[in-house]
Amino acid sequence: IDLSADLFGQTLTSPLLNASGVHCQTKEELNDLANTSNLGAMVTKSATLQAREGNPNPRYYDLENGSINSMGLPNLGYDFYLDYVLQEQTKPTILSVAALSAADAITLLKDLQASDYQGPTELNLSCPNIVGEPQLAYDFEATDRVLNEVFSFYTKPLGVKLPPYFDLVHFDKIAAVLNKYPLTHVNTINSIGNGLWVDIDQEQVVTKAKGGFGGLGGTMVLPTALANVRALRQRLNDSIKVLGTGGVTSGEDVFAHILCGADLVSVGTQVMKEGLGVYDRLAEELKAIMAEKGYQTLADFRGKLKEL
Numbered sequence: 001i002d003l004s005a006d007l008f009g010q011t012l013t014s015p016l017l018n019a020s021g022v023h024c025q026t027k028e029e030l031n032d033l034a035n036t037s038n039l040g041a042m043v044t045k046s047a048t049l050q051a052r053e054g055n056p057n058p059r060y061y062d063l064e065n066g067s068i069n070s071m072g073l074p075n076l077g078y079d080f081y082l083d084y085v086l087q088e089q090t091k092p093t094i095l096s097v098a099a100l101s102a103a104d105a106i107t108l109l110k111d112l113q114a115s116d117y118q119g120p121t122e123l124n125l126s127c128p129n130i131v132g133e134p135q136l137a138y139d140f141e142a143t144d145r146v147l148n149e150v151f152s153f154y155t156k157p158l159g160v161k162l163p164p165y166f167d168l169v170h171f172d173k174i175a176a177v178l179n180k181y182p183l184t185h186v187n188t189i190n191s192i193g194n195g196l197w198v199d200i201d202q203e204q205v206v207t208k209a210k211g212g213f214g215g216l217g218g219t220m221v222l223p224t225a226l227a228n229v230r231a232l233r234q235r236l237n238d239s240i241k242v243l244g245t246g247g248v249t250s251g252e253d254v255f256a257h258i259l260c261g262a263d264l265v266s267v268g269t270q271v272m273k274e275g276l277g278v279y280d281r282l283a284e285e286l287k288a289i290m291a292e293k294g295y296q297t298l299a300d301f302r303g304k305l306k307e308l
């Protein structure tokens with residue numbers, strides 16, 4: 001059984017990654033990822049031009065069937081993560097970047113274009129937890145404008161992190177925009193934005209920022225994640241890879257993401273619940289499913305979801 005996968009020309013021993021934001025903010029956390037078996041590649045916490053504290057605590061809450069977070073984009077700043085991927089990287093790494101404005105995104109990517117970094121970058125267009133800021137990728141015209149300007153100068157490998165869409169016309173619209181650009185990949189989904197959890201005993205919300213509204217992850221988002229992976233795979237040019245993120249807690253979930261078309265699969269909430277050992281479990285479970293079904297490689301079943 002062969003779990004190898006390709007990350008923009010780099011061969012990975014496993015198709016599994018961490019979801020940006022989970023266990024990837026500090027040097028210690030990034031080094032943990034580098035030393036995690038069955039984690040084929042890793043993604044940094046989305047970096048902004050300036051370091052950020054993020055939202056006040058409580059800002060992450062574990063739920064029976066997932067998680068809710070309003071972290072607020074805490075990160076050590078773009079310079080730290082650029083230095084990490086240039087100097088410290090030992091495992092294939094995707095540099096995730098974010099911006100609070102289109103202007104900041106352009107500034108950051110112009111600097112990255114001028115830097116020695118030649119590796120993959122992921123532009124996060126979907127952070128749901130910046131007070132007062134919309135999730136850019138829900139504005140199709142704005143997304144088109146930003147990507148048009150970015151690709152007027154950026155020539156290195158670049159993908160985007162997308163929010164979940166919930167309307168087939170929206171899948172058509174975002175795919176029509178993305179297919180205009182030489183993107184390496186889309187990573188779908190980010191958390192389902194602006195969910196709300198209620199603590200019945202205390203009769204109050206469980207996270208502080210935005211009155212308790214936050215991004216949802218974990219088991220509860222799996223059907224939405226699978227739909228977005230499938231819909232975008234069906235609509236995007238073959239040259240654009242799909243990284244499936246959302247709701248993975250078992251080898252079956254990894255299998256489902258790949259069956260829907262995912263080239264690679266990221267895991268977030270379940271790492272928060274189970275720790276980095278989850279990757280060994282998921283790899284073993286996936287291999288057992290493949291053996292049971294007579295599949296040797298991921299390509300044997302990738303994208304082959306049958307309809308009725």
Ligand SMILES: C=Cc1c(C(=O)O)[nH]c(=O)[nH]c1=O
Nearest residue numbers: 046071072073127129191215
């Ligand atoms: C980059 C900010 C994000 C955050 C955050 O830092 O609040 N949480 C998410 O679920 N997704 C994000 O994209």
